[in-house]
Amino acid sequence: MNTFPFDEIRIEDLEIFANHGVFPEENSLGQKFLISLSMYIDSRNAGKTDSLVCSVNYGEVSHFITEYTKSHPCKLIEAAAEQLAEALLLRYALLKGVTLELKKPWAPVGLPLKTVSVKITRLWHTAYIGLGSNLGDKKAYLDNAVKALDEIKGCHVVKVSSYHVTEPYGGVEQDDFLNACLILKTLLQPDELLDKLHEIERSAHRERFVRWGPRTLDLDILMYDDIVLGTDELIIPHAEMALRSFVLNPLREIAPNLIHPVLKKTVLQLADSLEQENDSSKNI
Numbered sequence: 001m002n003t004f005p006f007d008e009i010r011i012e013d014l015e016i017f018a019n020h021g022v023f024p025e026e027n028s029l030g031q032k033f034l035i036s037l038s039m040y041i042d043s044r045n046a047g048k049t050d051s052l053v054c055s056v057n058y059g060e061v062s063h064f065i066t067e068y069t070k071s072h073p074c075k076l077i078e079a080a081a082e083q084l085a086e087a088l089l090l091r092y093a094l095l096k097g098v099t100l101e102l103k104k105p106w107a108p109v110g111l112p113l114k115t116v117s118v119k120i121t122r123l124w125h126t127a128y129i130g131l132g133s134n135l136g137d138k139k140a141y142l143d144n145a146v147k148a149l150d151e152i153k154g155c156h157v158v159k160v161s162s163y164h165v166t167e168p169y170g171g172v173e174q175d176d177f178l179n180a181c182l183i184l185k186t187l188l189q190p191d192e193l194l195d196k197l198h199e200i201e202r203s204a205h206r207e208r209f210v211r212w213g214p215r216t217l218d219l220d221i222l223m224y225d226d227i228v229l230g231t232d233e234l235i236i237p238h239a240e241m242a243l244r245s246f247v248l249n250p251l252r253e254i255a256p257n258l259i260h261p262v263l264k265k266t267v268l269q270l271a272d273s274l275e276q277e278n279d280s281s282k283n284i
Helices: 023-031 044-049 057-071 077-091 138-152 190-203 245-254 265-284
Strands: 008-017 031-040 097-104 116-123 125-133 156-158 164-166 177-186 217-224
Touching: 008 057, 023 125, 031 057, 031 077, 057 077, 077 097, 077 116, 125 190, 125 245, 138 156, 138 177, 138 190, 164 245, 177 217, 177 245, 245 265
Parallel strands: none
Antiparallel strands: 008 031, 031 097, 097 116, 125 177, 125 217, 156 177, 164 177
């Protein structure tokens, strides 16, 4: 049964002779590998139109897998599977994700066995990123951050809000902020994405001396698919996003019907509720 809300095209036990392995003889002599692939797509248009351009050509994919596996030797089958899955997702735009199993029937373990294999699932994810700056050329910092995110391998900026001038948050006296939000399609896991955001901040000479203080660039993961995550390094959804108008206002421009997985309210509902609270406070 398909675990994902997508249709599935399968390639079963594609046989390839390649040079993956830790031992020198595996690298020099090569051996047989079997690759099975489930490709997750929306095949409804292909089914309605009977047109190959609306689907993924499994024959072409099989040839790509063969050529890629032969030309990208790895020591570990884990690395071979990871690299191949990423290559497939980057090459074929209609793919939502893949499950790939790489089997090694001639594994040199000195015992009778049928195969050793590794099986992985990799999907495209949707992340929602908050951006802010209140030092120097604020617009340039935000523009450069959007560009840098779009240039990361396995990332694509789908939509960017307008830039909002907002008052500083947290009580520290400082200049107004320029804030925005964007939708990011990504193959990166949350911790990997966070590392990339920190790299972009450092390239903008971001310094972390004062909490809620001035900064050249601030990048936050607001949401990531519909996951709920809490670690020492990262909390998703962002712990204070429902309290921050400078997050909710640009976010509702680009994702008004996005549902907060904990509060079970849309971004539009959260923004309207916060506006009402702020208006009530001003009238007291």
